[in-house]
Amino acid sequence: MVEYLSGDAPWDEAYWxxxxxxxxxxxxxxxxxxxxxxxxxxxxxxxxxxxxREASPSDGGWETALRAMEEATVLELAxxxxxxxxxxxxxxxxxxxxxxxHLADLPHYLDEREREQELQAxxxxxxxxxxxxxxxxxSRLVLSERATHSDEAHRRQVLEDLKxxxxxxxxxxxxxxxxxxxxxxxLEGLVHISEISWGRVGHPSEVLRPGxxxxxxxxNVDRERGRVGLSLKRVRPDPWRTVEERYHVGQVVExxxxxxxxxxxxxxxxxxxxxxxxxxxxxxxxxxxxxxVVQEGEVVQLQVISVDGVRRRLGLSLRRVVNPERIAPSAPxxxxxxxxxxxx
Numbered sequence: 001m002v003e004y005l006s007g008d009a010p011w012d013e014a015y016w017x018x019x020x021x022x023x024x025x026x027x028x029x030x031x032x033x034x035x036x037x038x039x040x041x042x043x044x045x046x047x048x049x050x051x052x053r054e055a056s057p058s059d060g061g062w063e064t065a066l067r068a069m070e071e072a073t074v075l076e077l078a079x080x081x082x083x084x085x086x087x088x089x090x091x092x093x094x095x096x097x098x099x100x101x102h103l104a105d106l107p108h109y110l111d112e113r114e115r116e117q118e119l120q121a122x123x124x125x126x127x128x129x130x131x132x133x134x135x136x137x138x139s140r141l142v143l144s145e146r147a148t149h150s151d152e153a154h155r156r157q158v159l160e161d162l163k164x165x166x167x168x169x170x171x172x173x174x175x176x177x178x179x180x181x182x183x184x185x186x187l188e189g190l191v192h193i194s195e196i197s198w199g200r201v202g203h204p205s206e207v208l209r210p211g212x213x214x215x216x217x218x219x220n221v222d223r224e225r226g227r228v229g230l231s232l233k234r235v236r237p238d239p240w241r242t243v244e245e246r247y248h249v250g251q252v253v254e255x256x257x258x259x260x261x262x263x264x265x266x267x268x269x270x271x272x273x274x275x276x277x278x279x280x281x282x283x284x285x286x287x288x289x290x291x292x293v294v295q296e297g298e299v300v301q302l303q304v305i306s307v308d309g310v311r312r313r314l315g316l317s318l319r320r321v322v323n324p325e326r327i328a329p330s331a332p333x334x335x336x337x338x339x340x341x342x343x344x
Contacts, residue, residue, distance in 0.1 A: 300321075
């Protein structure tokens with residue numbers, strides 16, 4: 001089944017006449033003709049030998065080509081040949097065709113000799129192209145430079161419109177260990193992992209998923225390099241700014257254990273707000289490791305023992321809630337809200 005980008009008509013005659021009759025200017029063999037339809041449609045002799053097939057229609061690479069077309073992926077490909085109909089490029093082991101009508105800067109009103117010179121001059125250049133038609137059955141791949149230029153103009157406009165401090169909407173396109181990429185409508189920006197949440201994030205996939213619509217804060221715009229820094233967490237208020245208004249010493253709160261370390265455990269009491277349960281505040285008696293007392297994901301009742309919004313620290317105790325009748329001992333040597341010495 002032939003697939004091509006909606007709104008673009010196929011170029012049957014230009015494509016096949018150029019590739020079948022004039023493949024001599026390419027470093028790759030021309031794609032095979034279909035003797036029952038192509039030659040008859042062009043009025044050529046059907047006994048003319050076909051060029052060798054370079055890839056099977058069942059080749060999984062065609063699925064990659066279809067996906068690249070559907071996702072409007074911009075490819076940077078070198079020109080490997082030319083003919084009267086346009087330029088020939090190589091991608092993923094197969095030959096593609098860029099029709100003259102889809103070249104972005106070819107001068108108009110050229111005679112045949114001048115056009116051939118212009119096309120020949122482009123051999124060896126790298127073009128930014130989009131796939132606009134895929135036909136695996138006939139090993140046919142058509143690309144367009146013009147389409148990427150219209151995309152590039154839109155991208156530049158989006159980049160120009162963005163201002164640091166602004167808020168806009170976008171779609172998550174990719175997640176990696178250091179952050180998430182968000183499509184702002186033709187231009188991708190990066191949300192560094194430190195800007196995803198006010199709380200702890202081990203990997204962006206814990207919070208986001210590809211395709212998710214999000215609201216982001218624009219941190220910075222580098223128009224020269226086309227880079228945009230974004231933040232998810234700054235769309236929402238920083239919970240540490242008002243922590244002393246909402247929490248006080250002696251208050252009992254519910255928390256989820258998020259991380260267990262040698263010196264204690266961290267618990268999230270609300271989105272973006274974590275406190276430390278120092279090892280001395282986990283339980284009575286001796287134990288080998290904090291993991292012998294609590295586990296990640298466990299929901300526990302905790303008592304607030306210190307609040308410091310400026311230093312972004314919240315001290316919590318598990319043992320004072322488990323044993324409420326016990327008189328609170330003097331504070332340990334280290335501040336309960338600060339990572340300190342390891343358990344002995």
